[in-house]
Amino acid sequence: MPRAILHVDMDAFFAAVEQLDNPSYRGKPVIVGSDPKGGAGRGVVATCSYEARKYGIHSALPISQAYKRCPHGIYVRGRHSRYSELSGKMTSILGEFTPLVQKISIDEAFLDVTASMHLFGGALEVAKLLKLRIHQELHLTASVGVAPNKFLAKIASDLKKPDGLVVVKEGKEKEFLKDLHISRLWGVGKKTEEALLNRGIEKVGQIAERSQVELNRDFGKHGNALWRLSQGLDDRPVEANEGRKSISQETTFDEDIADPEKVEKVLFRLAESLSRTMRQEKVKGRTITLKIRFEDFTTHTRSRTFADFIDSTQIIKGVAISLFRRFGELEQKVRLVGIGVSQLSCSVGEQLGLFDQEAPLNTKLSNLLDSLRDKFGEGAVGRAAMLEKRTTKRSE
Numbered sequence: 001m002p003r004a005i006l007h008v009d010m011d012a013f014f015a016a017v018e019q020l021d022n023p024s025y026r027g028k029p030v031i032v033g034s035d036p037k038g039g040a041g042r043g044v045v046a047t048c049s050y051e052a053r054k055y056g057i058h059s060a061l062p063i064s065q066a067y068k069r070c071p072h073g074i075y076v077r078g079r080h081s082r083y084s085e086l087s088g089k090m091t092s093i094l095g096e097f098t099p100l101v102q103k104i105s106i107d108e109a110f111l112d113v114t115a116s117m118h119l120f121g122g123a124l125e126v127a128k129l130l131k132l133r134i135h136q137e138l139h140l141t142a143s144v145g146v147a148p149n150k151f152l153a154k155i156a157s158d159l160k161k162p163d164g165l166v167v168v169k170e171g172k173e174k175e176f177l178k179d180l181h182i183s184r185l186w187g188v189g190k191k192t193e194e195a196l197l198n199r200g201i202e203k204v205g206q207i208a209e210r211s212q213v214e215l216n217r218d219f220g221k222h223g224n225a226l227w228r229l230s231q232g233l234d235d236r237p238v239e240a241n242e243g244r245k246s247i248s249q250e251t252t253f254d255e256d257i258a259d260p261e262k263v264e265k266v267l268f269r270l271a272e273s274l275s276r277t278m279r280q281e282k283v284k285g286r287t288i289t290l291k292i293r294f295e296d297f298t299t300h301t302r303s304r305t306f307a308d309f310i311d312s313t314q315i316i317k318g319v320a321i322s323l324f325r326r327f328g329e330l331e332q333k334v335r336l337v338g339i340g341v342s343q344l345s346c347s348v349g350e351q352l353g354l355f356d357q358e359a360p361l362n363t364k365l366s367n368l369l370d371s372l373r374d375k376f377g378e379g380a381v382g383r384a385a386m387l388e389k390r391t392t393k394r395s396e
């Protein structure tokens, strides 16, 4: 049975949010990124409004270049927590159309509406309705692609931005792709693009005309993939990622512990390790929960929820310790402690890297420690409290 896949992508997302929250920015070139410092600033553009794109400004352009091209633009720094908040609202709206929602970045997601579309009158109707809901409820616009698979839906959503809606009908895949530039093919990087151009192949249709054997000969293991994409074939499923609700780590002590300081040291280590896993898996969460089990097996949890999504070691550690201290004097020995983070959000993946220069010291430090551990092993580095722990151990 043919599938009905939607790809939804918000338009100029960060910049559109800035225009939403600051009415005086509307209709004007708004550039979100690092401080241009009158043209001398370092760092890059995260994104910009469509008004700014007319000046040749785009994501990843050095901010100094952007300033040269449009000195009168409105330059703003990113407000990630606000973007995450709206991203979460977008996900909630999408989830009302199907449980099969795969969020792939802060502002885009795939939906498989094959089973649910009939409730709404078809895939196109779902697309129209969800665009309308996003507009009415978030006061933002999204572009949507509707197609029999993810690959085509993703290309389709990009074709008529902003506020676009493009449908690729089953059976029309090759026709749809024929005149598109090869750079639109997912997975065609600079090298493959160059190799294709060297052979005079510029349009997707020209790949489709070649035989599989020929493509395999010229492009090795990429040959098959190229051929399949040029035919509009892609059978990857939409993998709902909303299933995961929390991430946690816990430790059961070898011997029950009476000393609160020792418990706190273990919480510190758990916070280090949990937050590191979160950064690796690119998840952040809003609720931090401390779990504690006493020697008689009674188990308690205490939580704190934030407005922002977080993965910072320092925050997770600080909250876990303060939740632990709320238990006051320990009347029983502690058997187990754990830290969990829930209300998870999908992260923006690599894109966040563009904010590195602006990243708070904490994030930079966490990332640095992560990479040192990757290189030299878990024991290679530690923060002061951990060193203190080692010293204590040695003197024991």
Ligand code: TTP
Pocket (backbone or CB within 6 Å): 009, 010, 011, 012, 013, 014, 015, 045, 046, 047, 048, 059, 060, 106, 107, 108, 161, 162, 348, 351, 352, 354
């Ligand atoms: P995109 O969807 O790629 O871009 P966009 O929504 O700003 O514009 P478009 O209408 O073309 O979809 O990315 C979503 C957000 O992710 C974007 O608003 C800012 C952030 N981002 C970065 O921080 N750096 C980047 O290089 C890119 C591409 C995006």
Ligand code: MG
Pocket (backbone or CB within 6 Å): 009, 010, 011, 012, 013, 107
């Ligand atoms: Mg977008």
